[in-house]
């Protein structure tokens with residue numbers, strides 16, 4: 001039976017350390033990190049994510065400013081709002097929850113955020129820094145997954161990591177981070193032919209597909225480490241992209257849903273906000 005990778009417990013430890021760090025920073029600089037959070041529309045899943053992010057901010061002492069905009073808000077209005085956050089010295093991080101309504105260009109919005117305040121790591125400049133493996137703000141979910149693997153001393157170097165899913169938020173950046181940690185990386189996606197022939201080779205298998213319980217035990221190698229990024233609601237119950245029961249009998253270790261990757265994403269957002277605060281308050285000469 002697989003060992004359970006407890007993202008909730010790890011995230012709580014990191015959160016406590018972060019809370020202390022923010023206290024120290026407040027003593028040193030006389031101010032604390034501030035995060036602007038924007039939701040356009042009423043996507044119920046987004047509302048829950050945002051609520052959890054704001055609660056976590058409050059716990060560690062990050063000031064969060066929530067702006068809930070009507071679904072019909074014009075793009076220009078959102079751009080104006082981001083501009084005011086860019087200029088505001090009390091705001092160190094800007095988070096625009098995705099997905100956005102169809103009439104708003106995600107690319108335009110993400111590019112308008114000051115790269116130094118882009119705590120999601122979605123601005124093209126930060127994406128470029130990730131690709132070239134130079135310091136910068138990194139997307140929260142993949143960075144949280146690497147932190148979780150490191151916490152459990154799961155070796156990455158030389159291992160075959162198979163990432164199923166190629167989104168800009170998770171699959172693509174995670175594949176790059178694993179590559180920078182010297183894994184051999186395969187990216188699979190919805191058009192991959194004979195998917196299981198790849199997943200069965202994985203020492204580290206990451207499921208970021210968005211299909212409930214898609215990865216079954218017969219698709220997984222004996223003693224693999226399985227990371228489940230999925231959050232799907234089935235009959236009112238949260239399930240991942242991995243069929244936990246059948247995969248847990250084969251894997252060496254597995255992240256549960258809930259309590260695996262999700263809490264690590266949130267704590268990484270807090271860490272990124274502190275990173276942005278520190279870089280803005282002590283700019284490089």
Ligand code: GUN
Nearest residue numbers: 095096097098099120140
């Ligand atoms: N939607 C799903 N995941 C994320 C995330 O990490 N950041 C933002 N801004 N939106 C998301």
